[in-house]
Amino acid sequence: MAVRRSAGLLLFRRAGGGAQVLLAHMGGPLWARREAGAWTVPKGEYVPPEEPRDAAVREFTEELGLPAPPGPYLPLGEVRQTGGKTVTVWAVEADLDPDAIVPGTFEMFWPPRSGTVRAFPEVDRVAWCTPDEARARLVTAQRAFLDRLAAHLAAGE
Template structure:
């Protein structure tokens, strides 16, 4: 039985003017994008942000996802790398980077020069895919609440039905994922299970939570949901919208993206620019 792929994640980091962030690895004498292997139990999204920070010293937020790479390493094992486009948060100066045994050079390279500088053909393909997606976008994260107590076991008002322990764990694990997409506000159904799902993120970051009866199962209407989604697309901010399985098709239709099944704690990230969704991706918990 062939061993599982080595899993890694990284980002094509760009800045205004068209420069691309590249790193040089002395062990292989190659130029590539910042990337690295996942820690045990780590989500690929979290790994991508962490690896960029570790290899370049820069903090980034992710944009649209790119096609994953898969190639055979020199030791014969296959490696799969998930990539996103990304932008730096804060200063992007790398002149003070301290070389080490893993990465000895970090450099902003003009786009045309990056095509020539990259060592591997698959990295050049990834760069070409990133080109039309390099413009800054905002993220609207459509989130299904975490695993809740069953309806049959809950005899009180269904709007008060809470998360079970698994749901609470899912809510905690969402914190770095939402941060990776620069979420600065949570818009949630007023039902307890949705509020509990976004509360850990709000507590860690200090960003506000806004509650809507219009996003609850009991209070949702097509017009109400569409009004909320349209306002978020026009707001110019990155946000998470937490709601329920029966309401999700209306939300996704308002966004103009295909209807997909979201498991409890899963999310669809809609990357939008000037009120229009330009890319979307499904992330399971």
């Protein structure tokens, strides 16, 4: 079985003497009432030979309905999530109005076994978070990206 791969962009901005990161709350009925572990870096799947960074830019636009910031892109490496998916992320300094997103959609049978297909937003909201807020909200494996970004910022990169 092929490894599932996703790539994404972690936006950050400097605010209040520190940094904030932009997270997306996963859309659809399975995540509607969850907060902890229901937020993610805006990302999506790709299949090689597509380059991960190209996929990250494409997926940002698909997920949020806005063009990806121009960069420069700071590589934060990859993590493997509990479901086995490998996620590769780049950080990019930019500002974005959370109210400006126009999320893409996906379809699924809902309610289960009903035979009815419904469309749901890929993400139902985005928010700027402090690193501590982000750590409490993010999918567990993606918390490593916060640590890597903090290390780069502390080093003055």
